[in-house]
Amino acid sequence: MSDATTNMTPDPMLEAIVGPTPGQMLRKRIFGHQGLMIGVVVLGILVLVAIFAPLLAPHDPYAQSLMARMKPPVFLGGTWEHPLGTDHLGRDYLSRLIYGARVSLLIGLVAATISGVIGTAMGVAAGYFGGKVDAVVTYLINVRLAMPVVLVALAVVAILGGSLQVVIVVLGLLLWDRFAVVMRSSTLQVRGREYVAAAKAVGCSTPRVLMSEIMPNIANNLIVVMTLEMAHAILLEAALSFLGLGVQPPTPSWGLMVSEGKNMMLFEPWMVLIPGAVLFVLVLAINLMGDGLRDVTAPENRS
């Protein structure tokens, strides 16, 4: 076409583009990461259980039967009628566990999403614009960090009354600090890259620069924080419910189940151990996934 190309036409250099795409490399790393795969599989199973709860649960989780109270699980000499036994009102423990997964996952997902939106908006704005915006956001983060989450949540729920919606909103409005901190520092790193300057020089508007140049390059950190905060929210819900200020009975919630079982803990320890163990497995799975995602999306930093 031009003189510029004549020197390079049969250029063997150009044959050298052989490496896998970033997507292919990511896929390879994801499938090669044991912790991540375990986390994803366990979490996947729990999500499926929550979605198909009506099909999987052997009984109505709300149906009480005073004739069949505190039946032990099969492995403690119970019957297959109630594989994990029944609680103090005779409700099937397995069914309540299955429905409880819905509450936990819903709270984790929605609360983390709400705080994710708040924290990301604040963090990205602070990191990108700097100056006064940054000063205000940093101040807000500090104020937020000075508030003890559990105490504030308890106080708010005590005033407004506990319900699923209230717990979700309260947690969503409280857990954005880590998003803001992480997004701010990631944005600071990316903002100085020359591709951002190039996009501005091309005439991109600020929203476009933020959405197409900044966000894709900090999304990996966002996902990692998201998983950690999901786990955080799930644990907080359990804690609130345990204290009687979270999800209200008779809604099946794992925290509530632990709370209801605690009176019998010395005689029937399984009533606390079973919901406790499921909670532990769920949070562990989410954290494994988060750690794994951090590893596979930031390969530049580790070999």
Added chain:
Amino acid sequence: MNSPLLRVKDLTIDIPVGGGTLNAVRGIDFDLNRGETLCIVGESGSGKSLTSLALMGLLGGRIKRTATQMEFDGIDLTKANNKTMRALRGDRMAMIFQEPMTSLNPAFTIGNQLMEALLLHRNVGKEAARARAIELLEKVGITAAESRLSQYPHQLSGGLRQRVMIAMALMCEPELIIADEPTTALDVTIQAQILRLLVDLGREMNMAMILITHDLGVVARVADKVAVMYAGELVETGSAEQVFNAPMHPYTRGLLRCIPQPGKTERGARLGTIPGIVPNLVGGVTGCPFRTRCDQAVAACRDAIPHRKPAENHRFRCVHETGHQIAETAV
């Protein structure tokens, strides 16, 4: 003083990677006498930095280093254990890195870091170490040396930091200094000052120096001996005059044609190019590694490549006896 300070024979570095072994450095030989400066010049991926790290015993655990001979003043480095290497490093051989900001510890004062090596390796008191630190800072041309001791690295400019790095390397009067791109991060004017300093100090203290760089200008001005490295092999070695005035290997010639030379290259004229990129070194390299980019390549380049010796101390590896098929006019 008949035997060289450093003798390396057949140094090979292999790095295990996913799906094979990266033969990063293959069969490198060189000697270095006291007071001599060897420049290893090459582009990114040529293995020049790995070579320097291998000499210092600083390669990562997974990386495999073999050599038939690697002797520093009679000490067999191939058999040296960690303790021996630690005793050598910082004392008899020292290293200067490219980026002084990342190689100086930001949490400690300049004085602390300067005195550390001396206190570690020599049986001297704090006062003596302090005096030595001040003496060396002055030697590398830093004014108000005494007050600098209590400063932190971030309080100094890039040029000053690199001077501090050099002073640090000199604390124990090493016999060998390895400098890996010591001036690449610096401005041209500062680069000239730092290089002059290194050359003068090397001469004054009769130190041997290995300078790793990609900058042919630096090599020509500083080196006694030049080693041109390409894709893990030394393709040409010789004195600076031999390599720059009578380059033999097609890669050396190509490199020299690539850079505009004031007064020689016509302004605005086309520069020479070396098309292509460095070959993949994973899994067995045979023949000449440069053949994929060489305009003189022939079928025989796939076979074993002979060592040629056009003059005393001047060597290169090429199938062509003079480095090219048909006699060329001056480069």
Added chain:
Amino acid sequence: MSTTETNHPVLELRNVSKTYTVKQGMFGKPKPLKAINDVSLSLNRGEVLGLVGESGCGKSTLAKILLGLEDPTKGEVRVDGEVIGATDRRTLARRIQPIFQDPYSSLNPRKSIEDIISLPLRVHNIGDSNSQDKAVRDILDIVGLPQRVMRTYPSQMSGGQRQRVAIARALIMKPEIVICDEPTSALDVSVQSQILNLLNDLRAEFNLTYLFISHDLAVVEHLATRVAVMYLGRIVEESSVGGLFDTSGHPYTQALLKSVLTPEAGKGVPDTELGMEYPNPIAPPSGCHFHPRCPMAMTHCASIPPRPVPTPEGHVECHLFDSENDHNTGAPLVREGV
């Protein structure tokens, strides 16, 4: 050099200053930093203006102002005689495009090469997706990349290939002016020459005007038609490339030229005679900013700032060349140590 050069400035800086306020430490007082101090500069169509100077001299800030990424504190930028404000970033973008130093940082790693190169067309709504696709293919051809790289990502490419992509992105809107900010200093020697050749060819083919920022004087001498030397925010000398390199004037220019290490064996490392380190731009030296490092400094250099003296090919700011200056009798200034 080129027949298309005219004397009509396509880009002009008039008395442009840029001052930043920097705070030293948490409780330090904010101090002004004059990154650019009253600079006037013009680029004629088809010429290559080399801008040289050490890091911190303000050359990158100048590039940012020309690209509309920063507003000048004072002065104006004119394109074809029209004053451009920073609000016109989109208009400016069609006429001035950058090529940055580091091809590893200038391409968004999450985007395909096609997305990267076509971004300017999409931002400015030029053509439909078919014609955009064709434009990308054409420009790939021009910069010497095969069309199959369109669907690859920057991480799959070498440094030289990435810089070709950056050049393609800069040229796809057919700008008149390209700001090259150290376009080859991150590249290997053998790749550097390919990119320099390409830039030279493209300039001739598309009648481009370059502002070529570099610290490598050998490269500037090779490519530029005119050279401006910057020191602490001022352009201390401006001249045609021949005028500057063959008969340099300003002592700073001379020192820069001396520090060029040509690959000539046996010549040794030159003594630049530049005493001190580069001064802190927050507290620039009095008088002529260069006097503490100048081997030819006289007593009055420390107190009186030099004025621009016209030369046949440009100007120079140095008391040595100011014949109307009656201070030129002063004794040589005794320099402090390094």
